[in-house]
Amino acid sequence: MIVQLNKQVSANQISNIQSFLKEQDFDYIYQDFNHQLIIPALKNKSLLSHFDFISQSIEITTPYQLSSLLYKTKTSFDVDGIEVGGNDLNLIAGPCSVESEDQIHEIAEFLNKQQIKFIRGGAFKPRTSPYSFRGLGNKGLKYIREAANKNNLRVVTELMDLSNLDDVYNHTDIIQIGARNMSNFSLLAELGKTKKPIMLKRGMSAKATEWLLAADYILSGGNENVILCERGIRSFDIQNRNVFDLGVIPLMQSLSHLPVFADPSHGVGKAAFVNKMGLAAIAAGANGLMIEIHPHPEKALSDGEQALTFNEFETFLNATKPLLSAINKSADFIESNNILKLQTLL
Ligand code: PEP
Ligand code: MN
Numbered sequence: 001m002i003v004q005l006n007k008q009v010s011a012n013q014i015s016n017i018q019s020f021l022k023e024q025d026f027d028y029i030y031q032d033f034n035h036q037l038i039i040p041a042l043k044n045k046s047l048l049s050h051f052d053f054i055s056q057s058i059e060i061t062t063p064y065q066l067s068s069l070l071y072k073t074k075t076s077f078d079v080d081g082i083e084v085g086g087n088d089l090n091l092i093a094g095p096c097s098v099e100s101e102d103q104i105h106e107i108a109e110f111l112n113k114q115q116i117k118f119i120r121g122g123a124f125k126p127r128t129s130p131y132s133f134r135g136l137g138n139k140g141l142k143y144i145r146e147a148a149n150k151n152n153l154r155v156v157t158e159l160m161d162l163s164n165l166d167d168v169y170n171h172t173d174i175i176q177i178g179a180r181n182m183s184n185f186s187l188l189a190e191l192g193k194t195k196k197p198i199m200l201k202r203g204m205s206a207k208a209t210e211w212l213l214a215a216d217y218i219l220s221g222g223n224e225n226v227i228l229c230e231r232g233i234r235s236f237d238i239q240n241r242n243v244f245d246l247g248v249i250p251l252m253q254s255l256s257h258l259p260v261f262a263d264p265s266h267g268v269g270k271a272a273f274v275n276k277m278g279l280a281a282i283a284a285g286a287n288g289l290m291i292e293i294h295p296h297p298e299k300a301l302s303d304g305e306q307a308l309t310f311n312e313f314e315t316f317l318n319a320t321k322p323l324l325s326a327i328n329k330s331a332d333f334i335e336s337n338n339i340l341k342l343q344t345l346l
Pocket of ligand 1: 231
């Protein structure tokens with residue numbers, strides 16, 4: 001249940017209702033910035049009917065509350081002039097890691113030529129082995145920000161640890177929370193206090209409900225700009241890097257109002273399959289995609305096996321056009337009048 005209190009509610013009234021909830025053994029969160037109580041276990045609103053300062057109660061039958069589609073119709077928000085989660089498919093592309101100033105500038109120039117609006121690139125990299133390349137750190141943040149500014153791009157980069165929050169915050173437009181940190185609840189709660197858009201990747205073994213509860217950690221702090229991103233889960237067969245869970249895309253769309261993105265690169269881990277799975281994710285209803293590209297995948301310092309070359313990425317972009325047209329969807333990298341032209345062609 002989400003209980004909205006009147007705007008004029010007094011401190012005394014707030015403390016009365018909180019004491020009542022404690023006496024009744026209800027866990028809750030009180031959001032003081034909008035006078036809202038979130039009480040997941042409360043099923044019957046009549047229990048609070050003697051409080052005359054409640055303006056609205058929304059019954060939410062799922063454990064996750066603020067991310068639920070029962071709470072809100074579909075969310076979209078602006079990221080520096082580009083709408084995320086609207087009718088346009090959003091496309092984020094870039095290298096797994098920022099490796100050098102030249103590398104990220106070369107990629108940014110290429111993306112700008114393709115009319116792509118978002119560049120990705122990790123500066124702080126979560127690597128399985130401590131002996132692998134772990135990113136350029138703050139230098140990487142500086143390089144990707146500069147490359148993006150020069151090429152009309154918005155930045156998506158990963159935050160691994162709270163100690164880097166200010167630096168990442170100041171250099172990115174969307175903060176990526178990686179699969180390994182989906183359950184880092186203190187990190188998520190801190191991000192809830194900011195207004196920065198967060199792309200929350202699905203944990204490697206996270207169920208839908210766990211993923212949405214993780215989103216609620218951010219939303220309950222007051223940050224409403226959350227994107228979910230499917231990136232494959234661990235299963236028994238590891239011939240593909242992960243099991244790219246296409247079915248979770250329509251599932252999330254039916255459970256949550258949050259934009260749902262998909263990352264076929266980590267989903268399958270093989271460049272040769274990324275295009276097919278990217279198209280499949282669009283057909284399954286993703287609001288956006290994140291794809292790893294590299295000018296020389298064989299020399300990449302991380303995830304080279306799954307990176308598309310520039311040519312392969314262009315092939316992918318061309319392949320999206322008839323599909324988008326067939327499902328009547330526009331994209332942030334295609335001028336809207338080109339979409340109309342495609343539609344008359346088909
Ligand atoms: C990445 O996007 O490079 C990454 C490390 O992703 P994930 O957290 O999904 O493994
Ligand atoms: Mn990667």
